[in-house]
Amino acid sequence: MGVAIADYDGNGFMDILVGNDNERNFLFRNDHGKFTEVGIESAVAYNEDGIPVSSMGVDFRDLNDDGRPDVVITALGGESFPLFINSGNGYFTASNYQVGIGFLTRRLSGWEWGRLTSTMTAIKTCSPQILM
Numbered sequence: 353m354g355v356a357i358a359d360y361d362g363n364g365f366m367d368i369l370v371g372n373d374n375e376r377n378f379l380f381r382n383d384h385g386k387f388t389e390v391g392i393e394s395a396v397a398y399n400e401d402g403i404p405v406s407s408m409g410v411d412f413r414d415l416n417d418d419g420r421p422d423v424v425i426t427a428l429g430g431e432s433f434p435l436f437i438n439s440g441n442g443y444f445t446a447s448n449y450q451v452g453i454g455f456l457t458r459r460l461s462g463w464e465w466g467r468l469t470s471t472m473t474a475i476k477t478c479s480p481q482i483l484m
């Protein structure tokens with residue numbers, strides 16, 4: 353449902369994240385213009401429970417100020433909003449329950465994270481040990 357672009361692995365080439373509705377998400381790694389789909393290998397294909405969500409909106413944002421783009425995804429009510437922290441080695445760690453938004457977002461439906469900046473500030477404030 354959504355597309356986000358960032359250089360998630362720091363190789364100097366912009367990569368493409370594609371959120372798919374109730375299908376696994378795709379992450380196309382750009383290696384000098386050759387794209388390889390690495391959603392499963394990088395651990396952003398499924399949510400923390402290992403299942404796909406509606407992935408209504410996807411975005412790269414550096415949530416923990418470490419210079420690496422993390423992945424945030426919005427979904428429909430009954431699902432939680434997946435959040436993946438970029439570990440810097442080509443992999444992401446599903447962290448929505450660890451930072452406390454797993455249950456908070458289960459009752460929400462969202463199409464983008466733009467208006468949830470206060471939530472992200474709360475994440476940084478409440479769970480700096482997880483996001484560092």
Ligand SMILES: [Ca+2]
Pocket residue numbers: 358359360361362363364365366367381382
């Ligand atoms: Ca890249």
Ligand SMILES: [Ca+2]
Pocket residue numbers: 413414415416417418419420421422438
């Ligand atoms: Ca980051």
